Amino acid sequence: MAENTQHSHRPPSVSDITDMLAQHGIAHTQQRNKIAQILFARPQHLSADQVLERVNSEGNIASKATVYNTLGLFARKGLIRELIVDSSKVFYDSSTHAHHHFYHVDTGELQDINAQDLVVQHLPDLPEGSELERIDIIVRLRAKAE
Amino acid sequence: MAENTQHSHRPPSVSDITDMLAQHGIAHTQQRNKIAQILFARPQHLSADQVLERVNSEGNIASKATVYNTLGLFARKGLIRELIVDSSKVFYDSSTHAHHHFYHVDTGELQDINAQDLVVQHLPDLPEGSELERIDIIVRLRAKAE
DNA sequence: GTCAGTGCAAACCCTTTGCAGAAAG
DNA sequence: CTTTCTGCAAAGGGTTTGCACTGAC
Secondary structure, three states, rough: OOOOOOOOOOOOOOHHHHHHHOOOOOOOOOHHHHHHHHHOOOOOOOEHHHHHHHOOOOOOOOHHHHHHHHHHHHHHHHOOEEEHHHHHHHHEEEOOOOEEEEEEEOOOOOEEEEEEHEEEEOOOOOOOEEEEEEEEEEEEEEEOOO | OOOOOOOOOOOOOOOHHHHHHOOOOOOOOOHHHHHHHHHOOOOOOOEEEEEEEHHHHHHHOOOOOHHHHHHHHHHHHHHHHEEEEEEOOEEEEOOOEEEEEEEEEEEEEEEEEHHHHOOOOOOOOOOEEEEEEEEEEEEEEEEOOO
């Protein structure tokens, strides 16, 4: 049974990937499969450039345009999450469940914070006519100056 | 007495601006003064482009390079705060006191949330060797689909 | 055969930089 | 005078796009 999802911490099988794409209404192609395999190998935060590099690390699988287009598609379809943390590039998070992030400003490294470890006490009333999309919490860290 | 600061909600006078720059170790020039006047006229969130436009709305005061350089300088010196909210551009917040933001994803509009209206219940232990720089909370909103 | 997906290169846009000239003290 | 700041234009870097080609049903 193909019950792995992007929430699992075990690498999904090829058929899990196929199912995952299908469930989100995404046609599967060689390139999309490979990109999904890389993303969902484990919970991680990758830039488009890093994905491109890994996709083609063992042969030419996908072009830059396809990687960008595919990451955008996956994000729109809810398979992955765009993280806006750094003004110079976007990161893609292969975990979409509610959680937050440490961001090491010196290294550019991202690290998960479990949702239950960082709870918002009381959300203020939302402005008229708007509804909540999501709450992003970024805890910015720097190397400790001893 | 020039007691207005960027925390005030009353537009600071010219001499307040001069003092503010001096207190942050920034030499004052015609361009920097004008940019500061625009930023601190009221608490607001402006992109570099918006600042550029306003600076030159009544005559050529500063070039694009100067506006970018000055905003970067002000942010490094702590007069203003860089907001990373949108992958396409940086916003500068003329309020540096602790507070958070609503972000209307449809319109790109930013709105303040008072720090006391959105409290983090318990911060998880920070990773070894790191110290807190700051916590950014962005409440992303979309137009309500009625 | 049809239509969606892909690849390439060029375009884009925000931002940064190099360097010569201007301004401030 | 000397040093810092400014302006211009060009370069930079991540991302998007136009369009012809490919490939899957």
